[in-house]
Amino acid sequence: MRAFGFICVALLLVVAGCKKEDAKTPFEGFASPANFPQPTYNFAGNAVTEPGFLLGKKLFYDGRLSRDGSISCASCHISFSAFSHVDHSVSHGIDDRLGIRNAPAIQNMAWERFFFWDGGVFDLDLFSINPIQNHEEMDDTIPNVIAKLKADPEYVRQFKAAFGTEDVTPTRMFQALSQFMCMLVSNDSKYDKVLKGTATFTSAENLGKVAFEQKCASCHSGILFTDRTFKNNGLSLTGDLGRARVTLNPKDDHCFKVPSLRNIAKTNPYMHDGRFSTLERVLDHYASGVQNTPTLDTLLKQNGQLGIALTNDEKANIILFLNTLTDETFIKNPLFAQ
Amino acid sequence: MKTTKLILGLFAIATLALSSCKKDNNTSDIDPNRKGDIGLHFDNRAGAQDLVLNTQTYQNALGQDVNLSMFKYYISNIKLINKDGSTFTYPKDQSYFLVNEADANTQEIELTNVPEGDYTGVTFTVGVDSLKSTAPLAERTGVLDPAVGAAGMYWMWNSGYIFMKMEGTSPAAPLDTASGTRPFFYHIGLFGGYSTPTINNIKTVTVSFGSSVASVRQAKTSAPEAHLYVDALKVLNGTTNINIANYPVVMANPYSANIANNYKEMFSLDHVHND
Structure with a gap:
């Protein structure tokens, strides 16, 4: 059986190799990397197809999803910064309005259990309605957006190609956007290449990896570099209650999603409100800036000490290691870029 | 005597x-194999009077004047109680209704394909059950489609339906300088949480038809109808009399449980007629 599989793969490779010369790479659909956990997205209800992905991509880059045509999803989720809003602390939306939180990277969405910094949305298909209708972001209404799409024969054609009929519905729009976002898989950083044995860390990166695993990986754990929970990481408090807005549980006051650190060097500024402009500032916070607030995560006050003990060398090496999580293949993938 | x-x-x-x-x-x-229809009418009231939006002023139990501009609620998972002790559960997929005071058509729920029988009461959910609240988007159609039918009755940022929405103005509410009015907003939802237990404001209500029965028969030309009174003021009055001055806005917060406990008592029987 295994040999048969191997032969099939070999044949596929041969076929793919042949095709490459005369045509573009065939669309491969969604594939979970072997060393990633089970995806959480329900692909059974919305399998990724090439026309669905292309429709989602068109929608993602289309300003018509906003009231005046000025803001697309890509306005705040830019491919070259791993689909984050580099250099913007909080979202900048329509009419120069400001949101309250930092636009996070869109990557490895198929493994995400919750969306938003407070995890208020638990299904990727239910996510996109938010920025489209949010007053500070795109400020349109779904019926109005659907009317705009219906008026464009190219959209009607693409909805038909993706879903079988010409019905342009909100559900299909959201599903197409999910198909595009689920395809945004980042797993080809230097870190991944080292795991595969096709690259090696420098000695400083290695030291950084050791320090990272000792001091950061309790929360930023596993191949996705997040334990996918919500924590208070010791920031000075603002009025944003974070996870408690959703759970109404005071234990969750000021807790925010532990983000993945993949492509972290490309997604500055940092934290839920983008308060730290550099990774150096972030590590300084963990080393010496942690505030002892009531819901502070216990990992940040062990043995009566606030924060994480970090020497300057450790900080520098950790940043070198974090830089190995940058995935140029992903960031520059023409399949995803506008 | x-x-x-x-x-x-x-x-x-x-x-x-x-x-x-x-x-x-x-x-x-x-013959339960024969099917008929039954109507459930939700007659929204304010105390003993018919509810009139915008133009009528009412008083809550604390003597605060209120003027209602919106009153909507989900009725779902309807079950009919048969005189013989059994219950008939209306097919779940068809059992979601959004009653809106501003749209008379929504106040008359017609249940079709109901087994013949003499029904003595009805049980329903006020709100949307947790299973449907977490179902895939493609399974949420009609009044449950967050982008269309449920527009305004769905929290986008905190995935879940608003079970009951009441808005209006009251001299007791603080002044909103932008509009120059004194509005209040009661948007009550919360289905218990997706993964972390949260407040559960899903309420199940049973209204008995008293001594009446609703006789569902296939041969009938006009279906029996159960007319329910729904007293909107009971959103504000009950175990907790809502002080609009202190709570002009109640949405996703713990105080919402008080309002949900109030409004589960707002349903009562007006009458049943069989022809």
Whole structure:
């Protein structure tokens, strides 16, 4: 059986190799990397197809999803910064309005259990309605957006190609956007290449990896570099209650999603409100800036000490290691870029 | 006293006579394999009066004047209680309704394909059950489609339906300088949480038809109808009398449980008619 599989793969490779010369790479659909956990997205209800992905991509880059045509999803989720809003602390939306939180990277969405910094949305298909209708972001209404799409024969054609009929519905729009976002898989950083044995860390990166695993990986754990929970990481408090807005549980006051650190060097500024402009500032916070607030995560006050003990060398090496999580293949993938 | 007895006696005879008449036509032969229809009417009221939006001023139990501009609620998972002790659960996929005071059509729920029987009451959910609240988007159609049918009755940022929405103005509410009005907003939802237990404001209500029955028969040309009173003021009055001055806005927060506990008592029977 295994040999048969191997032969099939070999044949596929041969076929793919042949095709490459005369045509573009065939669309491969969604594939979970072997060393990633089970995806959480329900692909059974919305399998990724090439026309669905292309429709989602068109929608993602289309300003018509906003009231005046000025803001697309890509306005705040830019491919070259791993689909984050580099250099913007909080979202900048329509009419120069400001949101309250930092636009996070869109990557490895198929493994995400919750969306938003407070995890208020638990299904990727239910996510996109938010920025489209949010007053500070795109400020349109779904019926109005659907009317705009219906008026464009190219959209009607693409909805038909993706879903079988010409019905342009909100559900299909959201599903197409999910198909595009689920395809945004980042797993080809230097870190991944080292795991595969096709690259090696420098000695400083290695030291950084050791320090990272000792001091950061309790929360930023596993191949996705997040334990996918919500924590208070010791920031000075603002009025944003974070996870408690959703759970109404005071234990969750000021807790925010532990983000993945993949492509972290490309997604500055940092934290839920983008308060730290550099990774150096972030590590300084963990080393010496942690505030002892009531819901502070216990990992940040062990043995009566606030924060994480970090020497300057450790900080520098950790940043070198974090830089190995940058995935140029992903960031520059023409399949995803506008 | 004697006259009362006499009247009651006459009534009893009349009822017997009527039911025996019916028996000849209908009830002698209830066959649950035959299906009929039944209507549930939600007659929104303010105390003893018919509810009028915008133009009528009412008072809550604390004596605060209120003017309602919006009153909507989900009714779902309807079950009919049969006189024989059994219950008929209306097919779940068709059992979601959004009653809106501003749209008379939504206040009359027609249940079709109901097994023949004499029904003595109805049980329903006020709100949307947790299973449906977490179902895939493609399974949420009609009044449950967050982008269309449920627009305004769905929290986008905290995935979940608003079970009951009441808005209005009151002199007791703080002044909103932008609009120059004194608005209040009660948007009550919360289905118990997706992964972390949260407040659960899903309420199940049973309204008995009292001494009446709703006789569902296939042969009937007009379906029986149960008319329910829904007293909107009971959103504000009850175990917790809502002080609009202190709570002008209640949405996703713990105080919402008080309002949900109030409004589960707002349903009562007006009457049932069978023709």
